[in-house]
Structures are given as structure tokens and as C-alpha cells.
Amino acid sequence: MLERLHNEGFHILTAVSPTTSPAPRGLNGILRLEAKKLGASSASLAAPFPVETSGMAELVIDLTGKAPPADAQKVLSLSIAGAKTIDEGLARLRSTTGAAPDIVAWLNGKAVAIASPMLGDRVWFSRDCTDVLAAAQNLIVMCIRRFAAGRLTAIDEPVAQTPSRPFLLGYGLRLGKGLAARLLHRLKPGSRPFYWQVGYRLHSGAGVAGTRRLDGASFTLLHDDGQCFYADPFAFEHQGRSYLFVEEFPYALGRGIISVAEIGPDSTCTTPRAVLEEPHHLSYPNVFERDGSIFMIPESGAANEVVLYRAEQFPNRWVRDTVLLAGHCFNDATLVERDGRLWMFGTERIGRGSASDTLIVYSASDLRGPWQPHGLNPILIDRAGARPGGHVIHGEGKVFLPMQDGTLKYGGGLCLREIIRLDDEDVVLGPIQPVTSGPAWHGTGIHTLTRSGRLEMIDSAP
Numbered sequence: 076m077l078e079r080l081h082n083e084g085f086h087i088l089t090a091v092s093p094t095t096s097p098a099p100r101g102l103n104g105i106l107r108l109e110a111k112k113l114g115a116s117s118a119s120l121a122a123p124f125p126v127e128t129s130g131m132a133e134l135v136i137d138l139t140g141k142a143p144p145a146d147a148q149k150v151l152s153l154s155i156a157g158a159k160t161i162d163e164g165l166a167r168l169r170s171t172t173g174a175a176p177d178i179v180a181w182l183n184g185k186a187v188a189i190a191s192p193m194l195g196d197r198v199w200f201s202r203d204c205t206d207v208l209a210a211a212q213n214l215i216v217m218c219i220r221r222f223a224a225g226r227l228t229a230i231d232e233p234v235a236q237t238p239s240r241p242f243l244l245g246y247g248l249r250l251g252k253g254l255a256a257r258l259l260h261r262l263k264p265g266s267r268p269f270y271w272q273v274g275y276r277l278h279s280g281a282g283v284a285g286t287r288r289l290d291g292a293s294f295t296l297l298h299d300d301g302q303c304f305y306a307d308p309f310a311f312e313h314q315g316r317s318y319l320f321v322e323e324f325p326y327a328l329g330r331g332i333i334s335v336a337e338i339g340p341d342s343t344c345t346t347p348r349a350v351l352e353e354p355h356h357l358s359y360p361n362v363f364e365r366d367g368s369i370f371m372i373p374e375s376g377a378a379n380e381v382v383l384y385r386a387e388q389f390p391n392r393w394v395r396d397t398v399l400l401a402g403h404c405f406n407d408a409t410l411v412e413r414d415g416r417l418w419m420f421g422t423e424r425i426g427r428g429s430a431s432d433t434l435i436v437y438s439a440s441d442l443r444g445p446w447q448p449h450g451l452n453p454i455l456i457d458r459a460g461a462r463p464g465g466h467v468i469h470g471e472g473k474v475f476l477p478m479q480d481g482t483l484k485y486g487g488g489l490c491l492r493e494i495i496r497l498d499d500e501d502v503v504l505g506p507i508q509p510v511t512s513g514p515a516w517h518g519t520g521i522h523t524l525t526r527s528g529r530l531e532m533i534d535s536a537p
Contacts, residue, residue, distance in 0.1 A: 076212045076215065076216075077089070079212070079216065080216070080219070083216075085219065088132050092139045092141065095139075096139075096140070096160045096162065096163070098162040098166075099162060099163060099166035099170075099242045100241075100242065100243065101242055101243045101246070102162055102165065102166050102242060105200055105201075105243075105246060106200070106201055106204070109199055109200060109201040110201065113199060113201065113202070133149065134149050134150075134151055134219065134222055135148060135149065135150045135151065136151050136152075136215060136219075137150050137151065137152040138152075138153070138161065139160070140152060140154075140159030140160045149182060149183060149222070150182070150183055151180060151181070151182055151187075151215070151218055151219075151222070152180075152181045153178055153179065153180055153181070153211055153214070153215070154178070154179045154181065154235070155167065155176055155178050155207065155211070156168070156171055156176030156177070156235065156236040157176075157235025157236050157237070161208075161211075164176065164178075164207075165204050165207065165208075166238075166242040167236060167238055168194075168200065168203050168204065168207065169200060169242055169245035169246040169249055170238040170239070170240055170241060170242045170245045171236045171237070171238055171239055171245075172239050172240075172245075173236070174482060175191070175192060175193070175194045175203075175458065175482075176192075176207070176236055177189050177190065177191050177233060178190040178191075178192065178207065178210055178211050178214055178456075179233055180214055180215070180218045182218075182222075182227060182229075185229045185232075186229065186230050186231070186232045186233065187218065187221075187227050187228065187229055187230060188214060188217060188218050188221070188227070188230065189214075189230070189233060189456075190210045190211065190213065190214040190217075190432075190456035190457075191210075191432065191456065191457045191458050191459060192206050192207050192209070192210035192428070192429060192432055192456065192458060193206065193429040193431045193432040193458035193481040193485070194206050194207075194429075194458075195429050195430075195431075195485065197249075197253065197484070198249065198250060198253030198254060198257070199250075199253075200246055200249075200250070205427050205428065206428055206429050206432075208428075209425065209426050209427055209428020209429065210428055210429070210432060210433070210456050212425075212426065212428075213425060213428070213433050213453050213456050214456055216453065217451070217452075217453050217454075217455075217456070220450065220451050220452070221451060224450065224451065224500075226451065226501065267304070267326070268326075269304075270304050270536065270537060271304050271305065271306035271324075271486070271522065271534050271535070271536060271537075272296060272297070272299075272304070272305070272518055272534060272535060272536075272537050273296075273297040273305045273306065273308045273319075273321055273532065273533070273534045274294030274295060274296055274297065274516050274518070274532065274533050274534065274535075275294060275295055275297060275308065275310075275319060275338060275342075275344065275530065275531070275532045275533075276292050276293065276294045276295060276342070276515075276530075276531055276532075277317075277338070277340075277342055277529045277530060277531075278291060278292050278529055278531050279529055280292075282526055282531050283510060283521075283524055283531065283533065284468045284470060284475065284477075284491065284524065284526070285470065287491065287508055287509070287510050287511065288510065288511045288512075288513045289510070289511070289512055289513035289514070289515045289516045289521065289533070290513035290514060290515050291515055292515065293514070293515050293516070294515055294516045294531075294533060295342055295344070296517075297319070297321070297336070297344060297347075302325060302326060302327065303323055303324055303325040303326060304323075304324050305321040305322065305323055305324075305334075305347060305534070306321065306322045306324065306331075306358065306522070306523070306534050307321060307322040307358045307359045307360065307374075307522075307523050307534065308320070308321050308523060308525060308532035308533070308534050309321075309359075309360050309361060309362050309465075309466070309523075309525045309532070310525045310526055310527035310528075310530040310531065310532045311362045311363075311369075311390075311527050312527045312528045312530065313364075313369070313389060313390075316337060317337065317338040317339075317527070317528065317529070317530040318335055318336070318337055318338070318362075318390055319335065319336045319337070319338055319344065319347070319530070319532060320333060320334070320335050320360040320362050320371075320390075321333070321334055321335075321336070321347055321360065322334075322357065322358035322359065322360065323347055323349065330355065330356040330357075330377075331356045331357050331358045332349050332351065332352040332353075332357055333349070333350055333351035333352070333357050333358075333360045333371070333373055333393075334347035334348055334349050334350060335347060335348060335350050335390045335391075336348070338530055350390060350391055350392070350393060351371070351373065351384065351393045353375065353378070355375060355377040355378040356375070356376075356377040357373045357374065357375055358373065358374045359373055359374035359406075359407045359408075359523075360373045361373065361407075361408060361409060361410070361466070363410065363466075365442060366442075368385055368386065369385070369386040369389050370383055370384065370385055370386070370396070370442070371383075371384040371385075371386070371393060372384070372399070372408045372410070374406050374407050374408070376404040376405060376406045376424065376430060377404075379401070379402055379403060379404050380398055380400060380401050380402070380403070381398070381399045381400040381403065381405050381408050381419075381421075382395055382396075382397070382398055382399065383395075383396045383397045383398075383399055383442065383443065384396060396443070397443045397444065399419070399443070399444055399446055400437070400446060403423055404423060404424040404425075404430060405421045405422075405423050405435065406421050406422045406423065406424070406430050406431070406462060407421050407422065407462055407463045407464070408420070408421045408463075409421060409463035409465075409466070409467065409476065410467070411467050411474065411476070411494065411497065413474075413494075413497050414498075415440075416438055416439070416440055417438065417439050417440070417441075417442060418436060418437070418438045418497055419436065419437045419438070419439075419446060420434065420435075420436055420463050420476060421434075421435060421462075421463060422434055422435065422461055422462040422463075423435040423453075425453075429458075430462075431458065431461070431462040431479065431481050431485060432456050432457060432458045432461050432462070432481070433453045433455075433456050433461060434453060434454045434455045434456075434457070434461040434462075435448065435449075435452050435453055435454065436448075436449040436452060436454055436502050437449065438499075449499075449502060450499065451501060451502065454502045454504075455504070458480075458481045458482055459478075459480045459481070459482045459490070459507055460478040460479075460480060460490050460492050460504070460507045461478060461479075462478060462479040462481070463476055463477065463478060463479070464477040464478055464479045464489050464522060464523045464524060465477040465523050465524040465525040466525050466526070467494075468491065468526075473493050473494075474493065474494045475491040475492060475493050475494070475508075476491070476492050476494060476504070477489055477490075477491055477523070477524045478490050478491070478492050478507070479522060480507070480509065480520075486520060486522040486535065486536050487519075487520045487536075488509060488510070488520045488521060489509075489510045489520070489521040489522060489523070489524055490507040490508055490509045490510060491507075491508045491510065492504040492505055492506070492507060492508065493505035493508075510524070516533060516535070517537075518533075518534075518535030518536060518537055519535060519536055519537070520535050520536060521533050521534070521535050522534050522535050522536070
């Protein structure tokens with residue numbers, strides 16, 4: 076984190092606490108055991124640049140939970156699941172029950188920001204710790220930028236989680252249940268290592284975005300042959316015909332490609348055929364029309380880039396047009412136009428953390444860029460409503476973004492969030508409006524929602 080802050084132009088002073096708080100019993104031993112099992116390596120603590128250790132600071136970042144604010148001094152501290160020290164906070168990943176813990180930032184004892192990290196593993200303790208620590212770093216950066224801009228203000232103080240069992244007991248229970256569930260899944264006849272299903276319908280009513288529920292006419296399942304799955308559906312109408320773009324994941328290939336199918340007026344669907352393949356994983360085929368051309372921005376975080384593709388012959392042939400972002404693991408890029416300017420929303424994996432909880436926003440005056448990061452990035456860290464899940468939705472005189480809800484698991488749900496403010500000074504999203512289950516779809520939860528004309532599409536885990 077010191078390197079990151081230094082590279083962003085912040086002047087850093089450091090001090091090491093002369094004493095340390097004892098770690099909860101068994102914590103360090105468990106981390107060492109899992110490091111051997113999973114092949115994890117410890118990060119170097121050596122700073123790659125000179126670090127000053129004395130002087131005056133505008134903002135003190137306290138990671139010990141012990142530094143009281145001096146006169147006229149601003150002290151930023153963190154708590155994890157209510158614990159003031161990092162070790163105790165990490166232990167509460169297993170010593171508390173219920174939802175994953177929140178990380179709260181405190182400025183002179185007042186809550187000013189919250190990060191709700193998404194846990195991608197939920198079985199191995201060290202992997203959950205990595206997600207939490209990465210989110211904590213992102214939260215510190217977010218607070219520093221808001222502090223510098225004069226926008227770090229008090230929020231309602233959250234209710235802290237209370238430990239309900241010893242760390243070692245909680246660790247054993249979570250690990251045992253998690254490994255048993257994974258084993259049973261592998262032994263289940265016909266099971267797949269991971270699997271998604273796509274549903275589509277031709278619908279003239281308000282749709283899911285209007286009702287916030289999977290009701291109305293039933294969605295038709297997009298069948299697969301068992302050798303692949305389909306996910307991330309995007310609807311697109313062109314010259315009176317309806318097209319369905321999806322991520323196709325052939326198990327034998329081991330990565331996603333982009334495929335397209337056509338939906339007839341009678342709701343029949345052709346078999347998806349591949350139209351875009353790269354040496355890396357592709358998903359989230361965000362297709363749109365602009366300035367007389369048809370473009371696609373698929374998710375290509377595995378290549379650490381965001382690429383604009385142009386249809387040379389729609390829908391079958393696509394060419395790389397422009398690299399919009401390079402060197403960023405940016406996920407599910409979704410465009411919003413406001414006041415003649417383009418804004419790109421997505422989540423970014425920074426370091427070794429989650430790819431689904433940290434909302435980053437870029438803007439540009441032209442589709443091909445250059446794209447500039449928002450001065451307050453990251454905008455939020457929220458497992459329940461940060462990663463986009465489909466085209467922007469206009470309705471009720473408002474603009475909404477579909478957002479994925481990973482509170483229980485990745486792909487566990489979807490919500491809508493209104494874009495309340497979007498300019499160079501700030502980005503503000505409204506509260507989460509969940510999309511609930513209903514009789515129109517059999518799947519558990521919902522992961523993506525897109526619509527073009529009458530064609531509406533969703534996907535979920537079966």
C-alpha cells in the first residue's frame with residue numbers, strides 16, 4: 076500500500092509501533108499451514124522507495140488501533156467486524172456467524188466510510204483474509220482521496236458484529252462444511268465444476284426492471300449440450316431482428332468466447348455460434364450502437380485490458396478497434412452517457428483482492444478515449460452492489476444500473492441502483508433495490524439483466 080500511495084503522488088511518513096497486540100490463538104499457525112497447502116507466498120514488506128519517519132502529517136493512518144488523535148490532528152483508523160486490530164478482525168471471519176464482515180473507516184472516532192468486501196472462496200481462511208485486506212487497502216485510498224477533496228464526511232455508525240465462538244472452532248466448522256460440500260458436488264452424477272444458465276423471452280410489458288421481480292411471462296431456457304455453458308446474455312436488435320450475445324464457456328477449452336444466436340418472432344432460438352475468440356477469457360459481451368457503427372466491449376480482465384471491438388460484418392465478424400484501458404483488470408465495463416460525456420463503470424481487481432466489489436469509474440469525451448479515472452476512485456467497495464450486471468436502464472425519469480449482489484456468493488443476486496450524481500466532483504448511487512425471485516424463472520438468484528425492444532434476457536446459477 077505504501078508503494079501505491081507513493082506512486083499516486085502522496086507524501087508518506089511512517090512509524091512502527093513499539094508494541095504489538097497478541098494475535099488470537101491459532102491465527103498465525105493456521106495461516107502458515109494454509110500457505111503450505113495452497114502454495115501461497117508472503118508479500119515483502121520492504122518499501123521500494125525511501126521512506127521518511129519523522130515530520131508533520133495532514134492525515135495519520137493508524138493500523139494499530141492505539142493512536143489517539145492529538146490536538147488538531149486527523150487520525151484515520153479501521154475496524155474489521157468491530158475489531159480495532161487487524162489480527163482480531165481477521166479472526167472474526169471465523170469467530171462470527173452470518174454475513175461477511177464490514178470494514179469501517181473512522182476519522183477521529185467518527186465513522187466516515189464502509190467497505191463490504193466480497194469473499195471469493197469462503198472455505199480457505201487465508202483466501203478470505205486476502206480479500207479483506209485488499210478491500211481495506213482500497214478503503215484507505217478512497218478515504219485519502221475524499222479527505223483531500225474535502226468530501227470525507229460522517230456516516231451513520233454501523234452495528235458491529237460480536238464474536239459468537241472461538242476462532243479455532245469456527246475455522247474447523249467452516250473448513251469442514253466447505254470441503255464436504257465441494258466433495259458432494261463432485262460426486263453428484265452429472266455435476267459440472269461450474270455452470271450457468273441463460274433465460275430469454277419476448278415481452279411487451281414492464282419487464283424485470285419495472286417490477287423488480289422475476290414474474291410475468293416465463294423465460295425460455297437456452298439449452299446447452301453439456302459440453303459448455305452460456306452466461307452473461309446481452310440482447311440486441313438490428314434491422315428488425317433480435318440477437319442474443321453470450322459468453323460461451325466450452326469446458327474443453329477452459330476459457331470463455333463470445334457467441335451469438337438469433338431469436339425468431341415465435342421465440343425459437345438458433346444454436347449459439349462463436350463470433351469472437353482470444354487467447355484469454357472473454358465474457359460480458361456488451362454490444363451497443365453508436366455513430367452508425369455497432370461495437371462490443373467484452374470483459375477481458377484476464378488480459379489486463381479493456382478493448383473496444385467493432386462489427387466489420389454484423390453479427391459474425393468483429394475486429395479490435397481500440398484499447399480503451401491497458402494494465403487494468405477491469406471487469407464488466409458498462410457505459411453511461413450524461414451531458415455529452417461518456418462514463419464507464421466497472422469493478423477492478425487491485426492487487427490480489429476480489430474482482431467484484433470495488434467500483435471504479437472512468438470518463439471520456441469520445442468513445443475511443445482517452446479515458447480518465449475519476450478523482451475519487453474507488454467510488455465504493457460493496458459486495459452487494461458494485462459490479463455491473465447489464466445495460467444501463469432508463470425508467471421513471473431516472474437512470475439505473477443493474478448491479479450484481481455477491482453477498483451470499485458470486486452470482487447470488489442482482490439489484491438496481493439509481494445514478495443520483497455523476498460528474499467530475501463525485502459519483503453517487505442510490506440505495507440497493509433488489510430483484511427478487513418469481514415464477515418466471517427457475518434459477519436461484521439472477522446475475523445479468525439486459526433488454527432490447529421486446530427481447531429480455533437473464534442468467535443465473537441453476
